[in-house]
Amino acid sequence: xxxxxxxxxxxxxxxxxxxxxxxxxxxxxxxxxxxxxxxxxxxxxxxxxxxxxxxxxxxxxxxxxxxxxxxxxxxxxxxxxxxxxxxxxxxxxxxxxxxxxxxxxxxxxxxxxxxxxxxxxxxxxxxxxxxxxxxxxxxxxxxxxxxxxxxxxxxxxxxxxxxxxxxxxxxxxxxxxxxxxxxxxxxxxxxxxxxxxxxxxxxxxxxxxxxxxxxxxxxxxxxxxxxxxxxxxxxxxxxxxxxxxxxxxxxxxxxxxxxxxxxxxxxxxxxxxxxxxxxxxxxxxxxxxxxxxxxxxxxxxxxxxxxxxxxxxxxxxxxxxxxxxxxxxxxxxxxxxxxxxxxxxxxxxxxxxxxxxxxxxxxxxxxxxxxxxxxxxxxxxxxxxxxxxxxxxxxxxxxxxxxxxxxxxxxxxxxxxxxxxxxxxxxxxxxxxxxxxxxxxxxxxxxxxxxxxxxxxxxxxxxxxxxxxxxxxxxxxxxxxxxxxxxxxxxxxxxxxxxxxxxxxxxxxx
Amino acid sequence: xxxxxxxxxxxxxxxxxxxxxxxxxxxxxxxxxxxxxxxxxxxxxxxxxxxxxxxxxxxxxxxxxxxxxxxxxxxxxxxxxxxxxxxxxxxxx
Numbered sequence: 324x325x326x327x328x329x330x331x332x333x334x335x336x337x338x339x340x341x342x343x344x345x346x347x348x349x350x351x352x353x354x355x356x357x358x359x360x361x362x363x364x365x366x367x368x369x370x371x372x373x374x375x376x377x378x379x380x381x382x383x384x385x386x387x388x389x390x391x392x393x394x395x396x397x398x399x400x401x402x403x404x405x406x407x408x409x410x411x412x413x414x415x416x417x418x419x420x421x422x423x424x425x426x427x428x429x430x431x432x433x434x435x436x437x438x439x440x441x442x443x444x445x446x447x448x449x450x451x452x453x454x455x456x457x458x459x460x461x462x463x464x465x466x467x468x469x470x471x472x473x474x475x476x477x478x479x480x481x482x483x484x485x486x487x488x489x490x491x492x493x494x495x496x497x498x499x500x501x502x503x504x505x506x507x508x509x510x511x512x513x514x515x516x517x518x519x520x521x522x523x524x525x526x527x528x529x530x531x532x533x534x535x536x537x538x539x540x541x542x543x544x545x546x547x548x549x550x551x552x553x554x555x556x557x558x559x560x561x562x563x564x565x566x567x568x569x570x571x572x573x574x575x576x577x578x579x580x581x582x583x584x585x586x587x588x589x590x591x592x593x594x595x596x597x598x599x600x601x602x603x604x605x606x607x608x609x610x611x612x613x614x615x616x617x618x619x620x621x622x623x624x625x626x627x628x629x630x631x632x633x634x635x636x637x638x639x640x641x642x643x644x645x646x647x648x649x650x651x652x653x654x655x656x657x658x659x660x661x662x663x664x665x666x667x668x669x670x671x672x673x674x675x676x677x678x679x680x681x682x683x684x685x686x687x688x689x690x691x692x693x694x695x696x697x698x699x700x701x702x703x704x705x706x707x708x709x710x711x712x713x714x715x716x717x718x719x720x721x722x723x724x725x726x727x728x729x730x731x732x733x734x735x736x737x738x739x740x741x742x743x744x745x746x747x748x749x750x751x752x753x754x755x756x757x758x759x760x761x762x763x764x765x766x767x768x769x770x771x772x773x774x775x776x777x778x779x780x781x782x783x784x785x786x787x788x789x790x791x792x793x794x795x796x797x798x799x800x801x802x803x804x805x806x807x808x809x810x811x812x813x814x815x816x817x818x819x820x821x822x823x824x825x826x827x828x829x830x831x832x833x
Numbered sequence: 834x835x836x837x838x839x840x841x842x843x844x845x846x847x848x849x850x851x852x853x854x855x856x857x858x859x860x861x862x863x864x865x866x867x868x869x870x871x872x873x874x875x876x877x878x879x880x881x882x883x884x885x886x887x888x889x890x891x892x893x894x895x896x897x898x899x900x901x902x903x904x905x906x907x908x909x910x911x912x913x914x915x916x917x918x919x920x921x922x923x924x925x926x
Contacts, residue, residue, distance in 0.1 A: 345893075347886040360878035370874040374867050374894075381863040385908075388856030392912060395853055399918035406915040409908035410857065418900035423867075426897060430890050437883060772890065800882045 346771040347433060348797045349440055351754070353737075353761030353804025361445060364438040371431035378424030385414050425775075432769040436742055439514045440753075440764055443521055447726065447753035452529055452558055455537035463533035470530035477523040513777075515768060516784075517741065520748025521726075528559030528751050537561050547571075547579035549666050549706070556664070557727040559751045564663040570656055574648035576832075578666045583833025584652065586675055594624065594825045596817025600737065600809035601795035603636070603816055604721050607693045607787050609825065610640040618643050619651045619830045621673055621696075623680040629820040634687040635680065636816045637673055637703075639696030641722075652830050653695065661698035662749075664728065666706075669699045672830035674709050680826060682713055689717040689815040693787050694746055697723025697738070704731035717812050721790035724750035730760045737808040739790045742766040743779040761804040765793045838913040840920045854912035861905040868898050 351357055389410045396403035415421050453459060463470055513519065543552040546568070556564065571577040578584070597603045608614045610622050622638040640653050647656035652668035660667035673690075682688060692700035697720025704715040705728070718731065721739040727750045730736055738754050740747045742764060754762040767779045767789065783789055797805040817823060839854035871894050876884050 345886055345890055347883045349883045350881065355881075357881040358878060359881070363876060363878045367874045367876065370870045374870045374874075377863055377867045377870070381860055381867070384856065384860035384863060388853055388860050388908075388912070391856045392853035392915060395915050395919045398922040399915055402911070402915040402918040406853065406857075406908065406911035409904070409911045413901065413904040413908045416904065418897060418904055420864075420901055423894070423897050423901055426890075426894055427867075427871075430887070430894060433890070434887060437887075772893075800886070802882050 344772045344774070346796050347437075347765070348770070348793060348800055348802065349437060349764040350797060350802045350804050351444060351762045351764070352756035353758065354807045355761075355803035355805075357756075359441045361438065361442060364434060364441065367434050368431065368438055371427060371434060374427040375424060375431055378420055378427055381420045382414055382424065385410055385420065389414075426772070429769065429772060429775045432775060433766070436515055436766045436769045439518050440742060443518055444753040444756065448755065450752075455532060455540075455553065455561065457538060459533040460536055460538070463530070470533075473530055474523065474527050477519075477526040515742035515766060516745045517743060517748045520745050521751055521753065522748075524559055524749055524751035528557060528562055532558040532561040535561070535565055547577045547666050549579065551664065555729075557751065560663050560727065563659050564665070567656075567659045567663050567665060570647050570659065574656070576648075578660065578668045578671050581668070581671075581832070584668050584671055584675075585831050585833065586672055586679070587829045587831070588679065589827040589829070591824045591826045594823050596626065596821045596823045597636075598813055598817060599794075599798055600719060600805065600812050601791050601798055603689075603691055603719060603812055604693075604739065604787065604794045605791035606636075607638055607640075607691060607696070607721065610638045610696070610827075611693070611787060612640075612643055616640065616827070617829050619653055619672075620827050621669070621676060621830070622825055622827050623676050623682075624816065624823055624825045625680065626816060626818070627822045627824070628818065632686075633683075634815040635677070635682050635689070637677065637688060637690045637700075639669065639673060639690065639692035639699050641692075641694030641696055648832075650832050652832055657699065658695055661695070661702045662724070662727075664702070667699060667702065668830065668832060669695070670702050670706065670709075672828065673699060673703055674706075674712075676826075676828035677713055679828070684712065685714055687717075687815045688713050688715045689719070689812055690715055691719045691721075692723060693721045693790070694723055694785065697721060697725055698728070701725045701728045701731065701736075704734045704736075705729060717808065717815060719808070719812065721787065721794075722746050722785045724748065726750040726752040726754040730755070730757055734759065735808055735811055736760045737805065737812075738762040739793050740764045741779075741784045741789065741793065743768050743784040745781055746785050761808060763793060763797045763802070763805060765796065838909065840913070840916040854909070854916035857905070857909045857912040861902075861909060864898060864902055864905060868895065871895050871898065 389407060392403055392406050392410065413419055537553055540553045543550050597606055610616045610620050612618060621640060624636040626634045642653060642655065642658060644651040644654035647654055652672060657667040657669045690700040690703055700718045700720055703709055704718050715734055718734055718736045722744050724747055725738065736759060740762060743766065767784055768776055798809055839858065871891055874891055875888055
């Protein structure tokens with residue numbers, strides 16, 4: 324499934340300009356203030372549901388009235404025609420009840436998705452999931468079917484993966500089951516894929532963590548040169564870490580001890596300074612394969628300020644290779660390593676590139692990553708060895724499942740997420756809202772007037788171009804938290820009179 | 834809006850003449866419930882840029898409802914004219 328989703332890890336369709344349309348972005352955390360009352364959102368949902376129903380009743384009543392008017396046409400044809408025209412206008416005209424109902428439905432779905440988003444965030448903030456235990460293992464062993472059923476039940480919420488082209492009988496069965504789910508649930512009751520996957524992955528972790536006797540691990544341990552504390556791992560990480568160890572065993576190497584990771588350097592080139600976070604996200608195209616980047620490439624940009632100081636920006640790419648452990652380290656092995664909070668070859672490559680670029684201690688560094696790049700960015704900024712050498716002050720992620728990773732100390736973090744992006748749901752939790760951690764969420768399905776659609780292709784929801792657009796919309800909306808991070812980022816990545824030089828580094832395993 | 838402007842037409846042996854006017858009037862009454870619900874949906878506690886955008890969309894919806902009220906008024910006027918014309922035609926017959 325991961326491979327199928329990542330197959331769409333491209334720019335997707337061009338994003339239509341939102342001129343004369345209203346677009347909502349939801350911002351949590353940071354310096355701005357957002358107040359939400361879930362009960363109120365539920366009440367608004369119910370009111371708008373009623374409006375949609377009443378609009379339907381009004382349209383039906385007008386249709387009945389029109390049938391009555393037609394009966395009168397035999398007595399006064401001209402007057403009947405005028406009356407029928409007026410009723411037609413009230414039903415199907417620009418200001419008619421049909422469009423009113425459609426607009427009310429759009430608004431209902433917009434607030435419903437917002438409610439689901441904030442419910443997930445509230446749950447993540449309050450949830451204290453059960454940890455490893457004998458009892459959990461025993462329950463799992465005695466009743467594995469119940470665990471499977473619980474996960475399957477949550478998976479039924481993931482009813483839409485548009486663009487998914489099934490291959491073979493199992494694929495077609497999966498696709499058919501998803502269609503069936505859509506029909507049973509109805510489009511307007513299903514959460515968007517990003518949230519639905521959050522729920523399903525969380526359940527998978529909570530049930531699956533008991534498949535292994537984690538309770539036997541009594542305390543923190545060191546693996547691959549980094550400390551892992553089982554008590555601080557999330558349930559899904561307790562599933563992923565053993566998988567990672569197994570992959571290390573199978574491939575015969577681990578990033579901490581490997582000596583075969585090479586880094587080739589391309590000649591430096593001048594690039595434009597980025598004025599804000601939207602332009603910074605757009606600059607992630609530079610490390611995107613679809614835009615000609617060599618596989619395994621990351622980029623370090625040096626900003627020379629007019630006052631003689633320097634600052635740096637590191638751009639990290641999204642997953643490029645599906646098979647884990649191949650020559651290209653931008654692969655699924657790096658995904659599971661970073662997801663588990665472990666060292667990865669891409670983290671090693673980025674740190675080495677930063678050293679080769681000549682970043683001096685104390686010089687400000689911003690790290691930007693799309694999808695996997697965001698996971699690596701969060702790991703890089705939190706890694707004690709990297710922090711001892713570099714001063715990473717800003718991290719921006721786009722479409723990255725990083726809600727389970729802690730906020731790196733002393734770093735301002737901005738996450739960009741689309742509710743329909745399935746990749747953001749793989750962390751199984753909402754991003755925490757903290758003063759130094761801002762999340763911008765936007766629904767491509769329901770967030771813009773006149774553009775309601777339940778199936779958003781992953782190529783669009785998980786794309787650099789769409790995330791740059793979301794960042795631009797959040798800035799245009801004057802969201803204080805986003806403006807704050809954007810200004811901070813611009814001070815590092817550009818600014819008036821700054822000269823920016825980009826150097827590409829291509830990592831390859833031996 | 835109500836059916837007071839509609840002219841009742843009594844047609845012996847066959848119902849339905851002039852009923853369109855009353856039907857339009859009763860349909861228009863539903864709009865009031867819609868407008869009340871939209872007004873009640875303005876958030877009081879929810880505060881954010883998204884909440885402001887949502888409130889602006891509610892205002893758009895109320896604007897639409899006001900325009901629709903105008904259309905329904907026109908429709909009712911014409912339906913009333915039709916009902917009167919039907920009554921006249923029946924009388925002349």
